[in-house]
């Protein structure tokens with residue numbers, strides 16, 4: 001099986017802080033990973049390296065077979081789908097939802113072409129349908145709820161047909177209904193054999209979609225444990241990662257955690 005991401009002894013230092021500390025990790029093309037850990041553990045920094053938007057201070061990172069720092073990153077980034085809150089801020093509030101998704105095919109925000117290929121229009125319609133956005137296509141991005149914006153960001157990332165999909169807290173700040181509905185869409189997406197490798201960062205085990213295969217627990221820039229989800233998500237591992245006694249339950253494909261009394 002081909003690996004889409006390979007980190008070898010990766011450290012990342014900023015402002016004198018060792019944010020990632022000698023991390024080694026491999027993601028294969030059929031994997032669906034979730035990264036969990038407390039605030040400040042370094043989760044988003046790992047995604048930035050996987051997205052080739054940050055380079056390790058030491059160690060090596062290969063993404064889709066290319067060494068980060070050693071290739072034309074613009075070409076590499078076109079092969080990676082990234083849905084993160086920071087990127088949503090770059091989307092003009094006045095842009096129509098249909099255009100936000102469509103323009104991903106050209107890696108721009110703000111519609112700038114008068115004519116698109118019919119292939120792109122068809123693909124955009126298909127993606128909007130899969131992510132329940134068809135009814136919102138003429139609305140402007142600025143008028144959407146948080147849940148709708150998250151869907152648009154993911155649809156935009158899916159539109160480019162990436163070889164690696166990176167999701168930074170896709171269910172963060174959503175209400176119960178929006179979260180559950182997004183998790184269903186993510187479950188469906190992740191279950192397709194045509195879907196790319198996925199790495200999702202989240203704060204809550206309740207936000208892990210059924211069908212995700214692997215997990216990494218991160219604390220203070222170091223991997224506590226990483227591997228198949230069932231091996232990783234144990235009371236002892238979560239307790240060590242979050243620094244208080246926790247217990248975890250697994251039912252119907254979903255996870256739930258709480259502090260023990």
Ligand SMILES: Nc1ncnc2c1ncn2[C@@H]1O[C@H](COP(=O)(O)OP(=O)(O)OP(=O)(O)O)[C@@H](O)[C@H]1O
Pocket residue numbers: 014015016017019037038039040041042043044045046
């Ligand atoms: N440029 C920087 N200079 C100094 N420290 C930084 C810099 N960028 C990030 N950090 C620190 O690195 C640590 C890891 O940040 P990161 O955003 O990767 O964590 P995270 O696990 O995603 O956190 P959260 O769950 O809060 O989003 C944090 O303590 C952050 O303050």
